[in-house]
Amino acid sequence: MATGITYQSKDGKFVRPDSTFRSFVSSDPNSQFPAEAGRYVLYLSPSCPWAHRTLIARKLKGLESAIDVYTFHPVMGPEGWYFSGEEGSLAEDPLHPGFTKIRQLYLKADPNYDGRFTVPLLWDKKTDQPVNNESSEILRMFGSEFDAVVPEHLRAANQPNGGLYPEALRKDIDELNEWVYRDVNNGVYKVGFAATQEAYNENITPLFAALDRLESRLSDGRKFLFGDGLTEADVRLFTTLVRFDAAYHTVMQCTLRSIRHDYPLLHSWLRRLYWDDGRFNGAFRETSLLDKYAHGYADARRRIVLGGAPLIVPAVPKEEELIPKL
Ligand SMILES: N[C@@H](CCC(=O)N[C@@H](CS)C(=O)NCC(=O)O)C(=O)O
Structure with missing residues (x-):
């Protein structure tokens, strides 16, 4: 049986199923899954x-x-x-x-x-x-x-503001996570694995609108999505943006803009996380595989194409962006 990341609903839209095992490891030593080193x-x-x-x-x-x-x-x-x-x-x-x-x-x-x-x-x-x-x-x-x-x-x-999910920011982090998941983390899949032109067209606009929204969020000079402290929202956005130019833009037909050429503030944010080994113990750079991403996604798309997917014409920037007037 061929597998791949190709979950489709009837109308050609990519739909990610919910996860199944949902127990929690807890700091409480009496819980079913207590946090223990080595376990x-x-x-x-x-x-x-x-x-x-x-x-x-x-x-x-x-x-x-x-x-x-x-x-x-x-x-x-x-x-x-x-x-x-x-x-x-x-x-x-x-x-x-x-x-x-x-x-x-x-x-x-x-x-x-x-x-x-x-x-x-x-x-x-x-x-x-x-x-x-x-x-x-x-x-x-x-x-x-x-x-x-x-x-x-x-x-x-x-930690500077109380860790990755600080009490005071929980509501705001949840709210941001929700639309970043919908339009960015999962948004790139909804674009790249769309099985109809309509599903592709419907999803590419919200993806880039969400990136625009994130870019303007950083315009007040903040270092991270919620100010001076790194939160889980940064971690969740990082794993999509570190793949964006290498694989989503190139293979997954997220063609309208790239991070490095078109989103200077998001690009600086990405560079800050990736290179600040001292502050982050190399957590971002050492876990990234820039030379592997294109291969994995190209292989997944190949399976879709071999499975008889219809032609999807990628979106192209308008004339004023492609060839601006002199
Ligand atoms: N909701 C899950 C999604 C995980 C997921 O979709 N993983 C993909 C790889 S990127 C996978 O393992 N797919 C295997 C398959 O569908 O056969 C999570 O965030 O943990």
Whole structure:
């Protein structure tokens, strides 16, 4: 069976299904999944933008030795994510000898599982079961629940504005996350995996309108989306923007503008996160794979085209932008 990131509704629109495993690791030692160093492992492919969120948070919080990562091959295979022993991938699952595919883990957890076999997948080694496969929730857990085991200066309470999801900003962060997810994080997929010209046309305008809105948000000189402190909203936007010019603009037909040529403030913000190793422990740069993104998305689009997708004509900037008057 061919898999790929090609979820379509009847009218050709890309629709992302909800995640299935939704338990939480908690700082409460009496909870079902207490935050303990060495107990959990993240199965992921670093090329996936959703998994990338969790990898950044793990490094930002200094959790590298507390939470293991088992890495799949960077490009999805015909049966989904798999261990290949190549390009940074393990040869097989260290926890379940003989397992080489992500689907084996999902089916071990639930033999009747009929959803997508997605990364990231947070797994409890102690009870040998999945905890959570929703990146936004894993990102949030890493942001605060493990603070008892992270170095003191990296705890949420000791961050400039109270960590990745500070109490006072929660409502505003949720509100921004919602439209950034809809129009940007998932927006690039709605454009790139649209199966009709109508679905493509309908989604490309909100994507660039949202980027315009983010650009103007930074125009008051703020360093991060919510001021001087980095929040989860920055992490969530980063994983899309770091792929934008390399893969979304080139392969996913997000053609109207590029980040580096057309959004100077977003580009500076991206450079700040990517290069500020001292402040961020290399969490953004060292988890990014700029030379891998185009390959993964080109392969996913190839599957769509081979599956008989109709011609989608990419959007082109207007004359006044393409060839401005002298
Ligand atoms: N809601 C999920 C989405 C994750 C997701 O869509 N991951 C993709 C890779 S970028 C995947 O694993 N797809 C596998 C498949 O659909 O077969 C999350 O944010 O954690």
